Amino acid sequence: MTALRSALEEKVVARIRDRRDELVALVGELVACDTTSRNYNEPARDEEKLQTILARRLGALGAETDLWVPEPVREGHRNLPPGMRFDGRPQLAAHVAGGAGGRSLLLNGHIDAVDVEPRADWTSDPLVATARDGRLYGRGVNDMKGGIACLVTALEVLREEGVRLGGDVVFCTVTDEEMGGAGGFAAVEHGVRADAGICAEPSALNVEAACRGGLPITVTALGRTGHAELAHPDWREGGPVNAIEKLLPVLLEVQRMREDWRTRPDHQHPLLPPGDIVPTIIAGGTWVVTIPHECTVTLDVTYLPGHLDAEGTGRAVEREITDRLRAAVADDPWFDEHPLRIEFIQDVVPAEVPADHEIVQLALGAAGDLGHDPRVTGLDTWHDAATFTRFGTPTVSFGPDCENSHAVDESVSIDSLVDCAAAVALIAMRWCGVRGQT
């Protein structure tokens, strides 16, 4: 059942439904490009090829396309790893001009996808989008090459139906979302912005209006090496010190902090779970009969939009963690001369768009008019929408359904792809306004 507002909206939605097979084919073309996320500065794969496919499609609509390779990340960048390069991994911004004076809309997606391992466990080749029982399977079909194909389809159908929007649409696809959002950051530094934005991350046509931030940290305890199994003098007289054991009070304090954050008022949010601090990697020791001289734990820290300071950083969270971990070892004189090494790797900043913002309400309305029952939700992890929101473009995630994101047999329902494309077309018409048909 649909409740569309005009004959033109009916026509656009019907046309998108007719284009189901072409939409699926475009997802397949994007999935076939290997754009696996990698560690920083590993060589590029098919990122340029994929962005060029999109640039051509957008160019054919008369969009002014800008495909650029950002400068390497400058030293001292708080949000991105300094020295990170983008060689072979361009970003794309395509401007579809609308009438003067109307509101502009950003349509965003990330082209990187996580790796396909364990590849042997997939039912079908993860780089060949394969339809079975109304669903499409393949790496990135929901996160988020499917969503990108929906954005392209929406714009193509608006063009085919001669819809003249009252404001510009900025289509922007970026790299490196899965690694902390470097492409999205590069896009805002390049000047990509609009009056509001839709990021087509999979959301089952719900509106994800808030997300947590991330603050990965490594904490290293130093020790002093020596032969295990032998008697040694006290450490004050030069004896060995076990760095793995020195990290124990740190791990216990991390556990206490997690418990504390679960109930502390500043960690409560209507759409998001409390912040969290989780040990995810531990490394120490070199040999089975050698006292380890160093042990490092990596902590995955998440925090809420309310924790941002006046400059929009997570420094207050950093300070709390630093103070508590140092206090946890303060009684141990070893640390006076060998202090804990606490290193903050990257501040991936959270953001939220108020639930009563018009872009949130328009997205809800569009999905509702197509027969869905959408909700405003939060995203427990992070998305590029946060970066655009933070730099002046209130952006929500709104995309198709998803199953097994980042896992074996990732899939998306084809119906939800079609409805997502239709909803995006409706949002564009309602946000930018329609100045007539050509």
Ligand SMILES: [Zn+2]
């Ligand atoms: Zn994603």
